[in-house]
Amino acid sequence: MIPLYGISNLLIALTSCAIAILVFFHGARNKTNRIWVPLAFSIAIYGFGAYMVSLSKTAEKAFFWWQIAYIGIIMIPVFFYHFVCSYLGLKRPKSIRVMYILSISYLILCWVRRDIFLGGVTLFFKDSKIFAPGYWIYPSSPFLKAFIVFGFLGTAIISHIDMFRGYQKANSLLVRNQIKYFVVGTLTGFIGGGTSFLPCFNISFYPVLNICVVIYPIITSYTIFRYRLMELSIVITRTTIFIAVYSLLLGLPVAIGIGLREWLISILGNNWWVVPSGLITVAATTGPFIYVYFQRKAEERLLKEQRRYQEVLKRAAQGMPRIRNLSQLLNFCVEIIIENVRISHAAIYLFDNKRGQFLLKENRNLPKKLPGYIKENNDLISWLKNYPEPLVYEEVKRRAEDTRQTTFNRLEHHMRALSASLIVPAFLEDNLIGILLLGSKRSGQTYTPEDLNIFSVISSQLAMAIENAQLYENIEAEVKKRTQELVDVQKQLVQAEKLATMGTLAGGVAHEINNPLTAILTNTQMLLATKEYDLESLQMIEEAAKRCKNIVQKLMTYAKKPLDTNPDSIVDMRKVLQTSISFLKFQLEQENIEITVDISSEGKYLLKGNSNELEQVITNLLLNAKDAIKKIRKNGKIIVELSETDNMVKLAIKDDGVGIPQGILSKIFDPFFTTKEIGKGLGLGLSICQAIIDKHNGKILVDTEINKGSTFTVLIPRLKQVNPLSSQTTFG
Amino acid sequence: MAHRILIVDDEAMITKSLQKLLKKQGYDVTIVTNGKEALEKIKNEDFDLFILDIRMPEMDGIETLQAARKIVSDSKKKPIPEIVITGYADEEKYKAAVELKVRSYIYKPFDTQEFLNTIQKVLNDVSQ
Numbered sequence: 097m098i099p100l101y102g103i104s105n106l107l108i109a110l111t112s113c114a115i116a117i118l119v120f121f122h123g124a125r126n127k128t129n130r131i132w133v134p135l136a137f138s139i140a141i142y143g144f145g146a147y148m149v150s151l152s153k154t155a156e157k158a159f160f161w162w163q164i165a166y167i168g169i170i171m172i173p174v175f176f177y178h179f180v181c182s183y184l185g186l187k188r189p190k191s192i193r194v195m196y197i198l199s200i201s202y203l204i205l206c207w208v209r210r211d212i213f214l215g216g217v218t219l220f221f222k223d224s225k226i227f228a229p230g231y232w233i234y235p236s237s238p239f240l241k242a243f244i245v246f247g248f249l250g251t252a253i254i255s256h257i258d259m260f261r262g263y264q265k266a267n268s269l270l271v272r273n274q275i276k277y278f279v280v281g282t283l284t285g286f287i288g289g290g291t292s293f294l295p296c297f298n299i300s301f302y303p304v305l306n307i308c309v310v311i312y313p314i315i316t317s318y319t320i321f322r323y324r325l326m327e328l329s330i331v332i333t334r335t336t337i338f339i340a341v342y343s344l345l346l347g348l349p350v351a352i353g354i355g356l357r358e359w360l361i362s363i364l365g366n367n368w369w370v371v372p373s374g375l376i377t378v379a380a381t382t383g384p385f386i387y388v389y390f391q392r393k394a395e396e397r398l399l400k401e402q403r404r405y406q407e408v409l410k411r412a413a414q415g416m417p418r419i420r421n422l423s424q425l426l427n428f429c430v431e432i433i434i435e436n437v438r439i440s441h442a443a444i445y446l447f448d449n450k451r452g453q454f455l456l457k458e459n460r461n462l463p464k465k466l467p468g469y470i471k472e473n474n475d476l477i478s479w480l481k482n483y484p485e486p487l488v489y490e491e492v493k494r495r496a497e498d499t500r501q502t503t504f505n506r507l508e509h510h511m512r513a514l515s516a517s518l519i520v521p522a523f524l525e526d527n528l529i530g531i532l533l534l535g536s537k538r539s540g541q542t543y544t545p546e547d548l549n550i551f552s553v554i555s556s557q558l559a560m561a562i563e564n565a566q567l568y569e570n571i572e573a574e575v576k577k578r579t580q581e582l583v584d585v586q587k588q589l590v591q592a593e594k595l596a597t598m599g600t601l602a603g604g605v606a607h608e609i610n611n612p613l614t615a616i617l618t619n620t621q622m623l624l625a626t627k628e629y630d631l632e633s634l635q636m637i638e639e640a641a642k643r644c645k646n647i648v649q650k651l652m653t654y655a656k657k658p659l660d661t662n663p664d665s666i667v668d669m670r671k672v673l674q675t676s677i678s679f680l681k682f683q684l685e686q687e688n689i690e691i692t693v694d695i696s697s698e699g700k701y702l703l704k705g706n707s708n709e710l711e712q713v714i715t716n717l718l719l720n721a722k723d724a725i726k727k728i729r730k731n732g733k734i735i736v737e738l739s740e741t742d743n744m745v746k747l748a749i750k751d752d753g754v755g756i757p758q759g760i761l762s763k764i765f766d767p768f769f770t771t772k773e774i775g776k777g778l779g780l781g782l783s784i785c786q787a788i789i790d791k792h793n794g795k796i797l798v799d800t801e802i803n804k805g806s807t808f809t810v811l812i813p814r815l816k817q818v819n820p821l822s823s824q825t826t827f828g
Numbered sequence: 829m830a831h832r833i834l835i836v837d838d839e840a841m842i843t844k845s846l847q848k849l850l851k852k853q854g855y856d857v858t859i860v861t862n863g864k865e866a867l868e869k870i871k872n873e874d875f876d877l878f879i880l881d882i883r884m885p886e887m888d889g890i891e892t893l894q895a896a897r898k899i900v901s902d903s904k905k906k907p908i909p910e911i912v913i914t915g916y917a918d919e920e921k922y923k924a925a926v927e928l929k930v931r932s933y934i935y936k937p938f939d940t941q942e943f944l945n946t947i948q949k950v951l952n953d954v955s956q
Contacts, residue, residue, distance in 0.1 A: 606915065607883065607915050610915045610936050610937060611839040611841060611842055611936070612841060613936070613937040614839075614841075614842050614845070614936040614937040614938065615839075615841035615842055615844075615845045616937075617937045617938070617939070617940065618842075618845040618846065618849055618937075618938075618940055618943075619845050619848070621939070621940035621941070622845075622848065622849050622852065622940060625940070626852065630848075632848070633845075633848065636841060636844060636845055639841065640841055643841075685885040686883050686884075686885060688885055688886065688888065
């Protein structure tokens, strides 16, 4: 016959005691947990007492041990009620006080006059074939009955109703889950434990469900302390598994030894003890393995979810420094967190140096609109600067309730305003550069210390990644600035070169203007002298004046700044060539240089670029050609060919001048390299031409032979397609 | 008898204007627009004065001048006095003209009266 009741009570005693001790040393941080300790102890006392009852052979002994057990039993309702009120935040000081007074009074009375307040003891289950008989309090006094019904049952019902109401009122999924688990636990415990009272009412039902009382504290402790005390729940789990495994492994042989003793004797005679001993040995050896197996299984399940997303978060932390664009980085961070941690929403605030505020930079799934900025002197920020650790809303709230300090109240208020279940500060060295704001986990679970660790790691990684991204942006900005400066300087150089060549051109222009001016002066003075009206003279004057106007316009066109016009307009190379040549034609002819222009009619000469700049290039090349000729001869020939090859516009300027020696051929495009005398040119011409052609995605080629001449060929990709329906063009 | 003047300038505006001007003064003016034509004229006709622009394409003023002198000396004609019209930027050519001992130079754009005075002076000098 198995003393099941006794075994279950032993287990109850052991587990409750262990839990009480654990909570006492680890979890007595807040008031609610502190009430849990005496509750657990009361259960332990009941367990121990009832266990001893099952060992008692005499009624007297049994009664004594029941008295011990009832110390625990009597205090269970009041501790439980108090605990529930504290947990749900129900303020009922009066009823709690009354209950304490009643309970303690009853307790004392049970010791003083047990016959009145408890009753008597009777042996039950004498005829059971499975279970061992035991003593119960029966006949039970009306006081005991009243206690059982009103004290025990009544309190249980009231507290469970309170918890149900609390469940309904709870506005966080986390709290709801806690209450749910808690109720499952307490119901199990109360129903299970409650069945032990049945014999007191002369109902001969063996309280098999008493074992539930073991499960109950385990579940409830696990639930409550899962909040912020994951390590504790691991400890509890380990402890319970340990106790369960070993109690079963060792208890079973003992139970067999005791319960099946006669049966074994009948089989093995005097060596009956071999079986139990053998079983104990087996148990002792296999124990550790079984324990480890179950423990690992249990923890795996517990931590599976945790480990999975911690792994992902670590990977995220590694990936973050690679992203250099700040907004992409924040986006990535928030995405990863929301998806893998499965939280409701997230937001990031970053400190803006210019404004001295934390600006909302990224957010996802916000339940309500968050403030766009948080001031630096905000309580929350000041707190985080002093205590650089994550803030969990539940804990802040509890601290606010427990300590009633205004600091915590304000923190709680801020966190609520920000809809934050968790705020993780991000520090770079010692500066708070931002905060990561997280909603609650969709599973309703609380943030564990492991979570906080991981988030702290992520936030510091994020801080560094942000710094990287910002540095990169700064560098980019700096590079942009420098590039712009270089472009400006280049523009100035181009302009300087232009002005330098203007001297040369001015000579030509002066000459060009001279002739019409001579005509004007001559005719005008003639008319003034003769005082006659001469139509022909007047017409000549007019024509001459117009010609002066054209010449001046040409000069002004050349003098215009290179990037005045839209740098990316569509240019017809033919027009550019014709304009450049018309400008120089007079001068070249004056210097006895014949210029031939050959434009292949089949070619397409549209390209994207700057017509002014291209004119500058052609002018420069023509002047160079003229100079090359003039070096060896009084007259010469320049041949200009415009054609198209391979979708490139090809402009060749060929002279029969002095040519370029091989030795300097590689240097001619260098800035400030010149073979001209001082004062006759800056030497910027070809380098600027190169720069301009580069800008147009083209190239300049040189073919030369000493005393025979040089050919400068300019190749520029032409415009492939102009879609008349849209402004889009593709480059050839 | 009117003096005969040959004017060479590649700019039509100028030759026409000068022709008008000098005709009004009573001169007999022949105008050509390039060196080759000028040499043709000198070969076939007689002139009292040769006015030429120093800067011309193909055959410039200096070349024309030298060739003309040769023709004149070859044909044993009286040397023709020359007036060279030059622009301010024609340094080199001017120097060359100076070396060739041209009678006079005039810079364009020129004052009409001065021009006429110069012509008058040169013609006077020659007749003496």
